[in-house]
Amino acid sequence: MASIPAYRSGASLLNQMAATAVPVGAVAVWHLGQESVVLKGGGMTIYIDPYLSDSVNEVTNGQSPRKFASPLQPHEVTNADAVFITHDHLDHLDPWTLKDLAAASPQAAFVCPVHCIPMLTDIGIARERIHGVNAGQTHRVGALQFTPVAAKHEEFTVDADGNHAFLGYVFRLNGVTVYHAGDTIGFRELAEELEKQDIDIAMLPINGRDFARFAKGLVGNMDFREAVELGRHIGADLLVPLHYDLFEKNTENPAYFVDYIQRYYPQQKFKMLVPGERMLYLSERDE
Template sequence: MNEKIVIRKTGKQLLEQMDTTEVPQDGIAIWQLGQESLVIKKSGFIIYFDPYLSASPARSFAPPIQPEEIYNADYVIITHHHSDHLDPLTLKDLAIRSPQAMFICPAPHMERVVDAGIGRERIIPAQAGIKFELASGITVTPVACKHEQYITDADGNHFFLGYVIDFNGLVFYHAGDAIADQELEDALKPHQIEIACMPINGHDWRRLRNHIYGNMTFREAADMAAEIGAEMIIPMHYDMFASNTENPAYFVDYLLRYYPMLKFKMLAPGERMLYLTER
């Protein structure tokens, strides 16, 4: 038989799956779209993180969804201004197809989001350490991070942010692009994070010389998740570009050697995960 078996959904089928997935009160649904693009569904809301869905010959695989197909976004959260995180083409089409969506981005990058065609009334400028509410019982705390270094604008607003989202006790963290350090650990530890999504592609002088800014290594990501007391770690930023990647098998091996009780999940593009809280 030459019939091809397709396990993961794409396009309209994937969007329909998001719509019809029933999330238990003590759970959360997560979809991976590649790089650091994630979708989460919780408390009746669908949130897109760093949607990078433009066609590009540099991509290792085609986008699981086309931007103009996305009608179901309630919130779109941007971690920083690099084009594989703040993708103007994706944001423009998504904003048209999902007119209800609100956009959250670091305050210094608000104009970039406006330039992508999103009205200012739809943008929430985020500032490190200043918590805000999305809906009843859902709070967001932006956390400053170092993408090779901490960078701020003239008003002291950080360029690079991760986001801690508290869904009525289930605490989810998307790190964005970040290097592990004591300042980040100190900022995260009080939140009692349950699910931590972290980059593992690392950093080195060769990539920095070519203006490819670094992130946590697989060791640093695992160490950070353990230090902040996370129940589960989801690795990101290892699957998209051949020039800026890491073998995730090293990450798994390190976890099994040093943190065998720390749960993890590697998601393929288009894959859904349903998680029930352990707390």
């Protein structure tokens, strides 16, 4: 494992989360690497796709593929009110992370695609803590309102009951609307759905896809160009790239993302978060 330190980690990071006061109309954001994000606002702290372990190493019994250690260990996460899973790939639904996180945060609810419910119960998370959801349904957990959005991880995967295996989420929290795309390519129906949502922050994967990676079983996402164009189409105020930093064989140079914005949309706001960094975002939509 590369010894790249997180900006903030462990007790220091958790103390910062606890001490961060979030005014109405704002949300605090922490990036934990890959697509792992923490949002805080309205008295709630939510984790999205927490991948905090070295589970790939556990599975392969080989050297860790991570480029940096997780800013938090699963057993340290005592502050989760809700945990959202976008799909069942290991770097998004990680049993090693979720099992210890669930024990450390007994108050946390878990939200996931319907077909992921057995995966969570199999690791000992009580069924009453798990909320299986599908695209298009709007729900509320405490102060948080959220709507799952269908994603194409290159293609749609839908079961016989019409439940999507890959989801993104539109979160409405404390007066701010955040879209976390999960893993997806850009496509017309997604753009049409999101442009109705008045997105403040769009968190989008940029690692792309290609034949060579697909042949090795690495299903792809939108690239930096698609991510910027989707964010622009839906009118997002702030673009945040994800899914480019953790695994050496499935990364992207985020400078391409920055260069594309500077070339074509120089007034578009964006933020590249390093692992363990905090951002406080105040919505400007009603000002």
